[in-house]
Amino acid sequence: MADLLIKNDSFLSSKENFLDEILLNKRKEVALKKQIFQGKNWENFPFFARNCFSLKQNLLHYSIGIIAEFKRKSPSKGWIHADAHVEEITSGYNAEGAAGISILTDTDFFGGSADDVTTVRNQISCPILRKDFVVDEFQIYEAKAIGADVVLLIATALTIPEVKNFAHLAHQLGLEVLLEVHNKEELSYLNEYVDVVGVNNRNLKTFKVDTGISADLAGYIPPEFVKISESGISNIETVKELNQLGYRGFLMGENFMKETYPVLALKEFLKQLNA
Numbered sequence: 001m002a003d004l005l006i007k008n009d010s011f012l013s014s015k016e017n018f019l020d021e022i023l024l025n026k027r028k029e030v031a032l033k034k035q036i037f038q039g040k041n042w043e044n045f046p047f048f049a050r051n052c053f054s055l056k057q058n059l060l061h062y063s064i065g066i067i068a069e070f071k072r073k074s075p076s077k078g079w080i081h082a083d084a085h086v087e088e089i090t091s092g093y094n095a096e097g098a099a100g101i102s103i104l105t106d107t108d109f110f111g112g113s114a115d116d117v118t119t120v121r122n123q124i125s126c127p128i129l130r131k132d133f134v135v136d137e138f139q140i141y142e143a144k145a146i147g148a149d150v151v152l153l154i155a156t157a158l159t160i161p162e163v164k165n166f167a168h169l170a171h172q173l174g175l176e177v178l179l180e181v182h183n184k185e186e187l188s189y190l191n192e193y194v195d196v197v198g199v200n201n202r203n204l205k206t207f208k209v210d211t212g213i214s215a216d217l218a219g220y221i222p223p224e225f226v227k228i229s230e231s232g233i234s235n236i237e238t239v240k241e242l243n244q245l246g247y248r249g250f251l252m253g254e255n256f257m258k259e260t261y262p263v264l265a266l267k268e269f270l271k272q273l274n275a
Contacts, residue, residue, distance in 0.1 A: 019156065022075065029107075034136075034138050047121060047144070047146060052144075055127040066266065066270065068262075068266050069251060069253030070102065070253070071111075071253045072112060073109075080257050081258065084257065089263060094124045099249060101129070103129070117147050117148055118146045118147055121147030128147065130151055150176045150178050151178070152178050153179050155181045155189040156186060164191045167191060170193065179194045179198065180230065181197060181217070182213065183213075187220055198229070198230045199230065200230045201229065209231055214242050215245060218245035218247065234255040255269070
């Protein structure tokens with residue numbers, strides 16, 4: 001599925017609120033996609049009928065599961081790995097034992113594409129998280145059509161009713177839901193359609209990182225939800241400490257993608273983790 005691009009080469013280095021800028025751009029992007037999509041049927045996309053892999057069950061299988069992320073750039077740092085080859089890196093992540101693979105599909109701010117998911121779907125046997133900023137039901141259908149297994153819903157970008165409606169739709173389509181929270185108040189967004197709770201250590205308004213956020217929220221997340229820690233994870237001891245607090249998974253992107261060989265970086269990290 002070809003992605004529609006809305007050009008924006010700035011990385012908002014002077015902006016105080018990254019999230020608002022990203023969401024404004026995303027709504028324009030989705031509106032344009034919906035106009036072009038009119039008259040087409042989702043069922044015509046080859047991956048729409050496939051049975052999805054379960055990230056939740058994968059994380060429960062691992063004592064510590066690493067969700068390795070494919071990311072070319074970020075709004076705050078610019079290009080991290082501009083020439084990254086999605087097939088090579090994600091298939092390598094899969095072969096080295098990643099519990100899941102996160103693929104950023106936002107183009108303007110993260111250098112990704114929906115095509116990245118479609119390109120690697122048949123080469124990967126673990127769950128794929130389509131990581132993007134969901135603001136419309138259209139993106140849930142699109143995630144299923146491109147071959148994703150899990151969709152990301154960001155509490156701070158949505159209302160409580162929106163999260164429930166989007167999560168319900170995702171389940172109807174066979175997708176799992178990762179709800180991302182940043183503070184205790186956002187735990188009120190939890191509902192019966194959420195499969196995994198991700199605590200993002202990065203403030204999406206300022207992009208500052210503090211892994212203490214995951215530690216602080218650990219005891220407030222109901223035990224029926226599988227929980228993961230996201231962003232700023234690079235230290236083996238931090239992973240082990242948060243695992244003791246109940247975190248089953250850790251979403252790691254920049255720590256691997258900043259290296260010349262991200263797959264080798266994941267391999268070495270897992271080696272040290274399991275030593």
